[in-house]
Amino acid sequence: MAEIPLTLAEATDKAKELRAQLNQYAHEYYVADKPTVEDYVYDRLYKELSDIETEYPDLITSDSPTQRVGGKILQGFEKVTHEVQMYSLNDGFSKEDIYDFDERVQKLAGKQVGYCCELKIDGLAISLKYENGKFVLGATRGDGTVGENITENLKTVKSIPLELKKPISVEVRGECYMPKQSFVNLNKEREEAGQDVFANPRNAAAGSLRQLDTSMVAKRNLSTFLYTVADFGPMTAQTQFDALNELSEIGFRTNPEKKLCQNIDEVWEYIEEYHEKRSELPYEIDGIVIKTNEFTIQDELGFTVKAPRWAIAYKFPPEEAQTIVEEIEWTI
Numbered sequence: 001m002a003e004i005p006l007t008l009a010e011a012t013d014k015a016k017e018l019r020a021q022l023n024q025y026a027h028e029y030y031v032a033d034k035p036t037v038e039d040y041v042y043d044r045l046y047k048e049l050s051d052i053e054t055e056y057p058d059l060i061t062s063d064s065p066t067q068r069v070g071g072k073i074l075q076g077f078e079k080v081t082h083e084v085q086m087y088s089l090n091d092g093f094s095k096e097d098i099y100d101f102d103e104r105v106q107k108l109a110g111k112q113v114g115y116c117c118e119l120k121i122d123g124l125a126i127s128l129k130y131e132n133g134k135f136v137l138g139a140t141r142g143d144g145t146v147g148e149n150i151t152e153n154l155k156t157v158k159s160i161p162l163e164l165k166k167p168i169s170v171e172v173r174g175e176c177y178m179p180k181q182s183f184v185n186l187n188k189e190r191e192e193a194g195q196d197v198f199a200n201p202r203n204a205a206a207g208s209l210r211q212l213d214t215s216m217v218a219k220r221n222l223s224t225f226l227y228t229v230a231d232f233g234p235m236t237a238q239t240q241f242d243a244l245n246e247l248s249e250i251g252f253r254t255n256p257e258k259k260l261c262q263n264i265d266e267v268w269e270y271i272e273e274y275h276e277k278r279s280e281l282p283y284e285i286d287g288i289v290i291k292t293n294e295f296t297i298q299d300e301l302g303f304t305v306k307a308p309r310w311a312i313a314y315k316f317p318p319e320e321a322q323t324i325v326e327e328i329e330w331t332i
C-alpha cells in the first residue's frame with residue numbers, strides 16, 4: 001500500500017519514535033547480545049526511517065541508526081592528545097611472574113588485596129569521549145599521550161553507543177576487536193578477490209580502523225569491550241568490578257567473563273580456566289589482565305613512567321593463537 005505522505009510534524013514525531021525503537025533493538029543486538037526481534041522487523045523500521053530522512057533531510061540526527069553506514073571519505077586522521085594518559089600494561093609470562101606481582105602489591109599496599117580479573121581482548125585500545133551523553137571523540141592509544149582521531153570510523157561500530165542512556169560527560173577506554181568468525185569470513189572474501197589476507201584478527205581490526213572510507217569500516221563487523229573509566233563524570237564506582245557493571249548500565253558493551261578474586265591463588269585458577277576455554281571464545285584473547293580491585297589501592301600504587309603498578313597482563317604462550325584460528329577455518 002503506498003505510504004500516505006506525512007506532514008513535517010507527523011514525520012518529525014514518527015522519525016523520533018522510529019529512532020528510539022531502532023536504537024533499542026540495536027542495543028539489544030550489538031551490546032547486550034540479546035536480540036528481541038527478527039532482522040526483518042528491524043529492516044522494515046529502518047527503511048521507514050530512512051525514507052522519512054530522505055524526504056526530510058533536516059530530520060537526520062547524529063544518533064540516527066542511518067548514520068552507522070558511513071560514507072565519508074576522510075583525508076587523514078588528526079592527532080588527539082589524551083588528557084588522561086593511556087598507559088600500557090606490564091606483562092607476566094609465568095606463574096612465578098604473577099606471584100611476584102602479588103608480593104610487590106601486598107608490600108606496597110601493606111595488606112592482602114582483592115583482584116579484578118578480565119580476559120585480555122586482542123584488539124586495538126580505543127578511548128571514547130561523551131559530552132552530555134553524545135559521542136564526540138574516539139581515538140587510538142597512539143604512544144599513550146597522542147593518538148589518532150578515528151571518531152568517524154568508530155561511529156560505524158554498532159556496539160559503540162552514539163548517545164548514552166543518560167546525558168552525562170565521561171571518557172571511557174576499551175578494546176575494539178574483530179570477532180573470529182568475521183575474521184575468517186573477511187579473509188575468505190579477500191582471498192577470493194586476490195587481495196592480501198590479514199595475519200590475525202587484531203591486524204584486521206587495526207587495518208579496518210585505518211580505512212579512510214568509513215563505509216568500508218561499517219562492513220567489517222567490528223565490536224568492543226569497554227574496561228576503563230578515564231573521566232568518571234557522575235559515575236560513582238569505587239572498584240574495578242563495579243566500574244565494569246556501571247559501564248554496562250550506561251550503555252557500553254563489557255566482557256561478561258570478569259571475576260573478583262580474593263587472592264592470587266584464585267587469580268591463577270582463573271588464568272588456567274581461561275587458558276583452557278580460550279579456543280571456545282568467539283573472539284581472540286592473548287592473556288588475562290589482573291587489577292587490584294579497590295580504586296583507593298590503585299591510587300596508592302600509582303603508575304611508573306610506562307605502566308600501572310596495580311595491574312599486570314599475564315600473556316598466554318603465543319604459538320597457540322595461530323592454531324586456534326586454523327581450527328576455526330576448518331569449520332567453514
Ligand SMILES: NC(=O)c1cc2c(=O)c3cc(F)ccc3oc2nc1N
Nearest residue numbers: 087088089118119120121175227289
Ligand atoms: N586488552 C584488554 O582486554 C585490556 C587492556 C587493558 C589495558 O591496556 C590497561 C592499561 C592500563 F594502563 C590500565 C588498565 C588497563 O586495563 C585493561 N583491561 C583490559 N581488559
